[in-house]
Amino acid sequence: MLTPTGEIVADARRRGVGAGAFNVITVEHAEAVVTGAEAAGCAVILQISENAVRFHHGRLGPIAAAAKAVAELSSVPVGLHLDHVESDELFDQAAGNGFGSAMYDASKLEYSGNVAATARAVARGHACGLWVESELGEVGGKDGAHKPGVRTDPDEAAQFVRATGVDALAVAVGSAHAMTTQDARLDHDLIARIRDAVAVPLVLHGSSGVPDDELRAAVRGGLVKVNIGTALNVAFTGAIREAIRRDANVVDPRKYLRNARDEMAETVTRALRVLTAAA
Ligand code: G3H
Numbered sequence: 001m002l003t004p005t006g007e008i009v010a011d012a013r014r015r016g017v018g019a020g021a022f023n024v025i026t027v028e029h030a031e032a033v034v035t036g037a038e039a040a041g042c043a044v045i046l047q048i049s050e051n052a053v054r055f056h057h058g059r060l061g062p063i064a065a066a067a068k069a070v071a072e073l074s075s076v077p078v079g080l081h082l083d084h085v086e087s088d089e090l091f092d093q094a095a096g097n098g099f100g101s102a103m104y105d106a107s108k109l110e111y112s113g114n115v116a117a118t119a120r121a122v123a124r125g126h127a128c129g130l131w132v133e134s135e136l137g138e139v140g141g142k143d144g145a146h147k148p149g150v151r152t153d154p155d156e157a158a159q160f161v162r163a164t165g166v167d168a169l170a171v172a173v174g175s176a177h178a179m180t181t182q183d184a185r186l187d188h189d190l191i192a193r194i195r196d197a198v199a200v201p202l203v204l205h206g207s208s209g210v211p212d213d214e215l216r217a218a219v220r221g222g223l224v225k226v227n228i229g230t231a232l233n234v235a236f237t238g239a240i241r242e243a244i245r246r247d248a249n250v251v252d253p254r255k256y257l258r259n260a261r262d263e264m265a266e267t268v269t270r271a272l273r274v275l276t277a278a279a
């Protein structure tokens with residue numbers, strides 16, 4: 001059933017487990033995430049990024065409607081989240097398209113610009129019932145802007161949350177977006193310091209590159225929402241590549257998408273077991 005993201009995150013936080021949030025690009029992604037969550041018996045968050053909307057010709061409606069319909073038919077709670085939104089116009093379409101939450105990402109701006117833009121977005125989001133996530137200290141790797149040294153400062157994070165009124169904060173603690181190997185090392189001391197300084201739940205981005213034991217430790221240390229995208233695409237594309245290698249004449253997409261969707265679902269089930277084994 002479709003469930004507000006804020007409820008899923010609050011429940012995970014109460015229980016000391018991670019809430020998995022998986023990036024949706026195609027309908028098959030949404031189906032796989034929900035199938036994988038049902039197999040694990042866990043709530044899950046479907047998230048659609050501004051980049052994915054751009055891929056769908058800049059139109060949020062069709063892919064959001066598909067994800068929402070998949071969520072509504074699920075036997076586990078499913079949240080719908082609009083991810084990494086830099087455009088105010090797109091942010092303002094979230095609530096009307098069934099999203100319970102959105103990440104307003106002004107992390108590329110310097111501190112005072114980030115605070116001002118985020119506070120304005122939070123006010124608009126709250127007025128229509130959205131749970132709003134934002135980011136301080138750009139997570140490395142996005143759009144090629146790899147900045148491995150970037151970290152969120154705990155005092156600045158506390159000040160940022162107070163000044164903006166955000167409901168959750170994405171932090172830079174050692175992960176990087178779009179990694180296809182699981183060898184990132186997180187700064188667990190820093191995670192603990194930010195958790196102690198900040199009242200709202202913390203969000204880990206770029207979690208595909210984080211090994212399972214590091215993820216469990218991060219959740220134990222105070223990370224709650226855990227965003228995973230690339231790992232699904234590694235599974236999806238790997239299965240398609242293998243199907244075409246086995247039969248170079250394959251034409252019907254169902255022949256290779258079925259297995260690709262199954263592989264993504266298994267990736268989701270495995271990840272959710274890691275996140276919920278942290279308690
Ligand atoms: O917001 C989405 C995530 O940060 C996904 O990152 O593709 O590196 O797992 P990832």
Ligand code: ZN
Pocket residue numbers: 084139177205206227
């Ligand atoms: Zn991210």
